[in-house]
Amino acid sequence: MLRDKAYDLVVVGAGPAGANCARYAAAAGRHVLVIDKKAELGVPTECSGAVSERGLAEAGIQPQDEFVITTVAGFITYANGGTPWRIDYREIAGRDRIGYVVDRRRLDTYVAGLAAAAGAEVALRTELEAAQRIDPADPAAGWRLGVRHHGVPLEITAKILIAADGVGSRLAKWLRVNSTLPLHEAASCIQYEMINVATDHLLEIVVGQDHAPGGYVWVFPTAPGRAKVGLGVIRTMTRQPAGRHLDRFIESSFMKDRFKQARTIEVSIGTVPLARPLPTPYADGVIFIGDAARHVNSLTGGGIHTALQSGRIAGESLAALWASGDYSRAGLAAWAATWERQMGKGLREVYALKTDVFRITDPDTQNAEIYNLLGGYFHPTSAHRKR
Amino acid sequence: MEMPPPARKLSTDLPLVALPVLEADGLPAPTTTRRRVVLSLHVDEHRCLSCGGCISVCPRMAVPVSRFNSLDEGILCRGCGLCVQVCPVEALSQIPIALTDPPQVPAGDERRRAARLPAPASDEAH
Numbered sequence: 189m190l191r192d193k194a195y196d197l198v199v200v201g202a203g204p205a206g207a208n209c210a211r212y213a214a215a216a217g218r219h220v221l222v223i224d225k226k227a228e229l230g231v232p233t234e235c236s237g238a239v240s241e242r243g244l245a246e247a248g249i250q251p252q253d254e255f256v257i258t259t260v261a262g263f264i265t266y267a268n269g270g271t272p273w274r275i276d277y278r279e280i281a282g283r284d285r286i287g288y289v290v291d292r293r294r295l296d297t298y299v300a301g302l303a304a305a306a307g308a309e310v311a312l313r314t315e316l317e318a319a320q321r322i323d324p325a326d327p328a329a330g331w332r333l334g335v336r337h338h339g340v341p342l343e344i345t346a347k348i349l350i351a352a353d354g355v356g357s358r359l360a361k362w363l364r365v366n367s368t369l370p371l372h373e374a375a376s377c378i379q380y381e382m383i384n385v386a387t388d389h390l391l392e393i394v395v396g397q398d399h400a401p402g403g404y405v406w407v408f409p410t411a412p413g414r415a416k417v418g419l420g421v422i423r424t425m426t427r428q429p430a431g432r433h434l435d436r437f438i439e440s441s442f443m444k445d446r447f448k449q450a451r452t453i454e455v456s457i458g459t460v461p462l463a464r465p466l467p468t469p470y471a472d473g474v475i476f477i478g479d480a481a482r483h484v485n486s487l488t489g490g491g492i493h494t495a496l497q498s499g500r501i502a503g504e505s506l507a508a509l510w511a512s513g514d515y516s517r518a519g520l521a522a523w524a525a526t527w528e529r530q531m532g533k534g535l536r537e538v539y540a541l542k543t544d545v546f547r548i549t550d551p552d553t554q555n556a557e558i559y560n561l562l563g564g565y566f567h568p569t570s571a572h573r574k575r
Numbered sequence: 576m577e578m579p580p581p582a583r584k585l586s587t588d589l590p591l592v593a594l595p596v597l598e599a600d601g602l603p604a605p606t607t608t609r610r611r612v613v614l615s616l617h618v619d620e621h622r623c624l625s626c627g628g629c630i631s632v633c634p635r636m637a638v639p640v641s642r643f644n645s646l647d648e649g650i651l652c653r654g655c656g657l658c659v660q661v662c663p664v665e666a667l668s669q670i671p672i673a674l675t676d677p678p679q680v681p682a683g684d685e686r687r688r689a690a691r692l693p694a695p696a697s698d699e700a701h
Binding site: 234356357358367370374423459 | 664
């Protein structure tokens, strides 16, 4: 049973964005409930789990053995034909790590734990079924919410609703926020966890239309001898679904010898929004964060630290604007401005880079440009590296 | 690792979008007849891994996958097929189905209401 009936904030979705938002808002004294329809945190895993050290730090998360599978020391970007571009920070900067591959189940559990420790209530297997404004004429009056908690229908109230319900945000659709992802910006991803794949703490990325039209292939280290091998494709650029592309990459690409002994032990799939952030991710008494608001690096597809960070910004700024009592669209604009300053500008810049490179029509030029763009992006001198 | 082609069988117990009345022999009618043929969405639950990609690209919020608990408003589907394309594991397919009785499609306000969040069932709350 839920502990209360009236909350300041109700966060829908207990992923990294929602949980981190709840953590910061609760730490600032707000009465927060996080709900998620799932019974377990972090599953199904729709994510490769790569996150930079700086990204975690900016979101206020210290790396823990609990969720770190392995450390990452650099990148190898392969061109369409297989030419590698190796950027190993152990060699060029003497740093043994610049990031991590994390276990999303454990990371999500850890962040939800931080939220609960800060005083937020986390309720899984709790689904939002209905939402009504208490007073349609007064945007600050808040929401009357119907939730199904462990199968039992309950009615609760919230001043502000936070939609952190992921790429297929139902809340956005209910509230008539146009969040439909255009097909040409929906990276359709599939990933195998494979054994017998040698790795060396480097994130390996293969670009090029031959392998992953519109996206890239990744080979990320996990446990010794194991790797996550996956790819994302844009379905307007290929006739085949992602799974066929990945099988073909493993069986017949320039890297095929490496996968001779490899065996798949797990399959996960997902959709990554490679879109620009929602232009106005808020309305009276409701804000959108994380994948639901397209808070994703649309060049790399990285979404863990962007979600965590957008959660932190939302939690901090909502708590700060609480004193004003203005939860209307106008009041929430203060949060949006803070978010824009800290994250929005950077995300829009990488979106512009990605859009430009996919406008190139000649395939060879495009492959080369993507190679330069992504390889250069991972270089220590990159202006965008910090995002 | 080659995946078999998507299932194409027709039967009335499949999760169907438009809840159509099948022809007596269960086969799609030729499109040359004047009977209405709709593209019905079939979800292969054995392949689906619940990633929700189909829902994220659906312009009408019509993907009828009960495990996502989306609104059971199959009537909203217009057969654009974006969901079929975005699915990484070929769990979705479109099957042409002939209707003997065209579905009652609500118009105007009725249809908009169907897409809206239902009101809370306050009398059930406890």
